[in-house]
Amino acid sequence: MIRVLLAEDMHMIRAALTALLRLESDIEVVAEVTRGDEIVPEALRVRPDVAVLDIDLPVVDGITAAATLRERLPSCRILVLTAMGQPGHVRRALATGIEAFLVKDAPGDRLAESIRRTAAGLRVLDAELVSSAMEYGESPLTPREATVLREAARGASAEEIASRLHLSPGTVRNYLTGAIAKTGARNKIDAIRIAEDVGWL
Template sequence: MIRVLLAEDMHMIRAALTALLRLESDLEVVAEVTRGDEIVPAALRVRPDVAIVDIDLPVLDGITAAAHLREVLPTCRILVLTAMGQPGQVRRALSAGIEAFLVKDAPGDRLADAIRRTAAGLRVLDTELVASAMEYGESPLTPREATVLRETARGASAEEIAARLHLSAGTVRNYLTGAITKTGARNKIDAIRIAEDAGWL
């Protein structure tokens, strides 16, 4: 029996995935969480063989949470799910040593097969996603530029970001200008769109 931890914040999707996996005689969902910061504590409690992690989780994103899980519980294999195959996210997942990366609109039998292959120690990566990631390249943004752009995308002002990061508002604006320049954007809204589409945020 393959023990599965499921991390998905959307209730209907999580319920559907759980119901789908219950149809498989060799798969058992042993824990369900809705936030990225809940993954490691739950995994340490139930010791799953495979963690299915949504890429867009609240509090802590799926790839960051998966990387933490990999450090503290290396016996647990990780399968990352995403609604969109963003090239930058695929690159982040590969760099974090994620074993499997699957889009959410894959057929149900493909998900079950991916879990089995991941549990067996195999890498399960969509070839088109990987090719797209290699073509798109690494993020040109520094970690600080990405943070400032991410906070801007959430609606925070330069002053709010400055207070949060212990910087001056002018420094925050400089980071934002750098992000706009490096993404080839016309303005901050365009930079956010480009960076999100590429999966750099």
């Protein structure tokens, strides 16, 4: 029996995934969590064979939680689910050593089979996602540029960002200009869209 921990913050999706996996005679969902910071404590308690983690979890994202889980419970294999195949997320997942990366709109039987393959020590990676991740490469943004762009994506002005990050408004504008140039964008809004689409933010 493959013991599975499921981390998904959306109740209906979590319930549907659990119901789907309960149809499998060799898979048992032994724990469900809704936040990224709950993953490691719960995994240490129930000792699953495979952790199925949504990438977009509150408090701590799925990839960050996966990296910690790998350190704390190396015997647990990890399958990350995402609604969006953002290349930046795929690269982060691969760098973390995650065994499986699957889009949520994959057929239902694909999830069960992916769990089996992951539990058996095989890597399960969507070829299109990996190809896209390799095409876009690493983020060209510095950590500070990414932070400033992330704040701008939340609607903060240069002055507000400067206050939050203890920078001058001119320095913030310089970081935004750098981010626009490096993403090949036309303006700040376009840079945010490009960076979000490929998972650099």
